[in-house]
Amino acid sequence: MIRLRRALLPAATTERLADYTAEIRQQATEKERKDRARELWANRRQVRPALVAGLAEMAPGRERCMYCGDSQGTDIDHFEPKSLAPLRTFDWLNHLLACSFCNSNQKRDLFPTAADGSPLLVDPSAEDPLDHLRLVLPLGTYRGLTGRGEACIEVFGLNDRAVLVEGRRDAYATARHSVELWRIAMDKGQRDKATEIVRVTWNRPLIDVLVAMFHQSGHPAADALFAGEEEILDLLLDAELRSAFLHFRGLSY
Incomplete structure (x- = not known):
């Protein structure tokens, strides 16, 4: 994982994302918000091209996964899963580019948190992963410098693969x-x-x-x-x- 700079989206896309979020917020219950978020995300054709283009611009290498850095990024991952935070489903700051293996096999809906509720996973578009992880260069393995670094190693299988x-x-x-x-x-x-x-x-x-x-x-x-x-x-x-x-x-x- 490396530090990434968040790209800017076209104004029209930003407005559309805000409209989707407002529609989710209008739902009466948490279950209804989750159901509506899932439904809207499944039909995101109007915003998907701009989201993919923005993430591709940010990604390391040639559109590599922002977690493992190896495979091509194919999925729009919700850093904070939409099943846990439906109001962040269309939050551009919550979107990262992931390969299908990291997204579907490793991270899935996992989102470990500390005792105070803060996320343990590192968002590479918001902070430098190297504050939490050190790569042992000759071995090709990561060492956690903090509890958050250790959580990243475990969730993404950085040393197990x-x-x-x-x-x-x-x-x-x-x-x-x-x-x-x-x-x-x-x-x-x-x-x-x-x-x-x-x-x-x-x-x-x-x-x-x-x-x-x-x-x-x-x-x-x-x-x-x-x-x-x-x-x-x-x-x-x-x-x-x-x-x-x-x-x-x-x-x-």
Whole structure:
């Protein structure tokens, strides 16, 4: 999971979403609100194209799932499930792009909360997941830094799905090669090639690995985190390289 910037919707879509929410709010009971929300969502043809386009713009890589970062995002997921919060069914701030596996097999209607009722899952469009999760780069597994990070690991199966863990290990190797190739291209004066390397690198699946590399390279314990990989750490700390890669995604690690 990586930090995402919420896209803006067309004004007409925003108005339509508000109309749907008002219609749900008018229902007399909670059951009626849930039933009406479900009915309206099943017939959302007028707003679906704009919602999908907005989520695709926000998504990591080439429309990757905002939870696992690996598979293509195919579903509009309600961060707070509509079965629990019908009034948020058409709330744009409650919509994320998920792959069908994360949406239907992992998250479903799960929405764990703390004792005070606050959500334990991390919304990547509202906060930085790296405040709650740390990727152990050589292993391809996540470690929870907080209870919320641990909840994300459990609900989305971030460490239980071998395809994700193995994919992250491969993505780490590929990302290391990319930063090395970028430095070589720049040293040869091949700026167009270097720019292309940056673009292709960010468009790959599992770019949470690349984000974690830059984030951890600036950590006070970076020498320990990259023990035995000092050359990669030096590259990740190269101001010119950091600017080229991070500026592409609007990051500031």
